[in-house]
Amino acid sequence: MATKRPDGGTDSGGPAPSSASPPPPNAWAIFVAYLLLGTALSFAFGREPGTVSPDIVREICPTVLVVCLFITSYSLWDVMAVGIAKARHGFMTKPYGSLQSHPPEEVYFAMRAQSNQVEQMPGFIVASLSFSLFVNGKVGAVLALLWAVLRRLYASCFRASVGKTLNQIGLSRFTIPAYFIVNSMLMGTAVQCVRSLSK
Numbered sequence: 001m002a003t004k005r006p007d008g009g010t011d012s013g014g015p016a017p018s019s020a021s022p023p024p025p026n027a028w029a030i031f032v033a034y035l036l037l038g039t040a041l042s043f044a045f046g047r048e049p050g051t052v053s054p055d056i057v058r059e060i061c062p063t064v065l066v067v068c069l070f071i072t073s074y075s076l077w078d079v080m081a082v083g084i085a086k087a088r089h090g091f092m093t094k095p096y097g098s099l100q101s102h103p104p105e106e107v108y109f110a111m112r113a114q115s116n117q118v119e120q121m122p123g124f125i126v127a128s129l130s131f132s133l134f135v136n137g138k139v140g141a142v143l144a145l146l147w148a149v150l151r152r153l154y155a156s157c158f159r160a161s162v163g164k165t166l167n168q169i170g171l172s173r174f175t176i177p178a179y180f181i182v183n184s185m186l187m188g189t190a191v192q193c194v195r196s197l198s199k
Contacts (some may be wrong), residue, residue, distance in 0.1 A: 037180065042195065045136040046188070049195035052057025053137065062141035063132040067125055070148040072122075078114040078155055085110040087102075105162045113158040117151060122177070124151075127185035134192045135185075142183050150178040 052061035085107045086092070103111070123149055132140030155173035162167040 006025075014050040029091050034187045035191075036178070037184035039191050041131075041139065041184060041188035042135060042191040045139045046192050046195075047136065049192060050199050052133065056133070059123075060129065060136035060140075061100060061131045061137075063128050063137060063144050066141055066144040066148055069130055070124075070144075070151070071121070071156075073148075074117050077152070078117050081155075081159055082107070082114050084109045106159075106173050109161060113155040117159075119153060120151065120182075123182050123186070124148075127182045127189070130189040131185040134196075135188050140185065143185055147181045150174045150181070152176070 047053065085104075089104045089107055091107070124144070128140055128144040128147075131143070151174070154171060157169060157174065158171060
């Protein structure tokens, strides 16, 4: 019969039982939170429903500037980081198959950070530009900038976390606020559109 070790495992070599993961958050509760925040943004900062700024270019220029700078930063720090990590671990001189199926942790983290930025960009671009166009350009630019800073911190932290578990890395301190920012802008735009259509 296996005896229990001090770390909670057994003498048969089994690992200590991991603590149960917390239940996932309720999607409808999160949706309601996004909707409430979007409604608040629309009513607090939105222009008269059904109208646009008389100077559209000046209204959306700050947001376009943030979007352009973020995409450039993605090219410089996220895309290049993958190539640098691969070169450091000899991807240029070793057979493709083994490295691709089991990449070193540094390479894997760099690739995940880069691909996750890509996954998040469409929503960010649509939310930032639509919010700035239909709701408020200045507020849209500020929210877009906050999102961009959070995503830059996310990628930097992820790439620097070799040897750590995901719980130790703590990426949620960047991802959760970023999710709330972009989805609040989307819901703010949606609420503004509904207000415009109902006039």
